[in-house]
Amino acid sequence: MIELVEVSKRYAGDAASWAVRQLSLTVADGELVALVGESGSGKTTLLKMVNRLIEPDHGEVRIAGRDVRGEDPVALRRTIGYVIQHAGLLPHLSVSDNVAMVPWLLGWGRGDIDRRVDELLALVGLSPAEYRARFPDQLSGGQRQRVGVARALAARPQVVLLDEPFGALDPITRVALQRELARIHRELALTTILVTHDMVEALTLADRVVVMCRGELRQVATPHEMVTAPADEYVARLVDVVRDQGRQLQALAASERTERPAPVQEDGDGG
Numbered sequence: 395m396i397e398l399v400e401v402s403k404r405y406a407g408d409a410a411s412w413a414v415r416q417l418s419l420t421v422a423d424g425e426l427v428a429l430v431g432e433s434g435s436g437k438t439t440l441l442k443m444v445n446r447l448i449e450p451d452h453g454e455v456r457i458a459g460r461d462v463r464g465e466d467p468v469a470l471r472r473t474i475g476y477v478i479q480h481a482g483l484l485p486h487l488s489v490s491d492n493v494a495m496v497p498w499l500l501g502w503g504r505g506d507i508d509r510r511v512d513e514l515l516a517l518v519g520l521s522p523a524e525y526r527a528r529f530p531d532q533l534s535g536g537q538r539q540r541v542g543v544a545r546a547l548a549a550r551p552q553v554v555l556l557d558e559p560f561g562a563l564d565p566i567t568r569v570a571l572q573r574e575l576a577r578i579h580r581e582l583a584l585t586t587i588l589v590t591h592d593m594v595e596a597l598t599l600a601d602r603v604v605v606m607c608r609g610e611l612r613q614v615a616t617p618h619e620m621v622t623a624p625a626d627e628y629v630a631r632l633v634d635v636v637r638d639q640g641r642q643l644q645a646l647a648a649s650e651r652t653e654r655p656a657p658v659q660e661d662g663d664g665g
């Protein structure tokens with residue numbers, strides 16, 4: 395379980411505004427929580443306070459009931475999977491050395507590491523024989539993200555943090571990786587926080603969706619609740635963007651004309 399209790403962070407040089415303000419959130423064991431919000435809303439700051447890449451000014455972060463301030467930050471980070479947008483692979487290391495990094499730092503034996511690397515590459519859908527010896531610049535964007543996920547899971551973390559991991563991928567690759575992530579999350583019974591600015595990604599993958607705006611929570615709800623009962627105008631607008639896209643697609647499919655149908659009005663028939 396991950397618990398954030400009234401956590402606040404204000405960056406030096408930005409005295410006027412809080413990046414994250416008195417935010418409380420609990421993520422249960424085995425849960426996948428998606429954190430959504432526009433750019434600058436404090437998502438990355440929040441995530442980095444969980445693995446102590448950033449220290450909060452106020453409040454407390456607990457993992458499995460233990461205050462993270464009591465842990466050595468480096469040791470803590472080796473027990474938490476972390477995936478970022480461009481995978482952050484080390485370019486001069488092979489795929490297998492990238493994936494093996496944390497087990498190696500933890501002092502695992504060579505045989506255990508080799509077995510683990512093969513197991514992980516298979517888990518993320520990359521044939522070990524084909525990909526082990528490649529370098530990051532010999533991979534597609536989607537393959538790099540797969541390796542990033544494999545690396546994050548190498549030392550069998552219980553908690554995994556992902557910061558817009560699929561944001562830079564084309565839509566088809568993105569959907570494939572979203573499905574894989576959901577499968578891996580379930581198979582390994584992980585506790586996952588997924589940061590995204592993509593409301594569709596959040597609604598389709600998460601057990602609960604958290605909407606942030608200017609460092610504060612607007613709503614924490616299941617996807618169903620969020621779609622049927624958005625807490626305020628802001629959340630409603632985020633949901634409506636998705637709904638309007640769906641309507642426009644349906645209108646196109648239903649249209650017999652070859653020209654573009656008129657855009658669906660916001661206050662239309664309520665569909």
Ligand SMILES: Nc1ncnc2c1ncn2[C@@H]1O[C@H](COP(=O)(O)OP(=O)(O)O)[C@@H](O)[C@H]1O
Binds near residue numbers: 432440
């Ligand atoms: N290192 C930093 N120094 C100063 N301000 C920062 C720093 N990192 C983020 N911020 C500010 O904090 C706010 C939240 O940023 P961030 O957590 O990166 O949001 P998000 O991930 O939702 O885009 C923004 O206003 C951003 O400009």
Ligand SMILES: [Mg+2]
Binds near residue numbers: 438
């Ligand atoms: Mg961010």
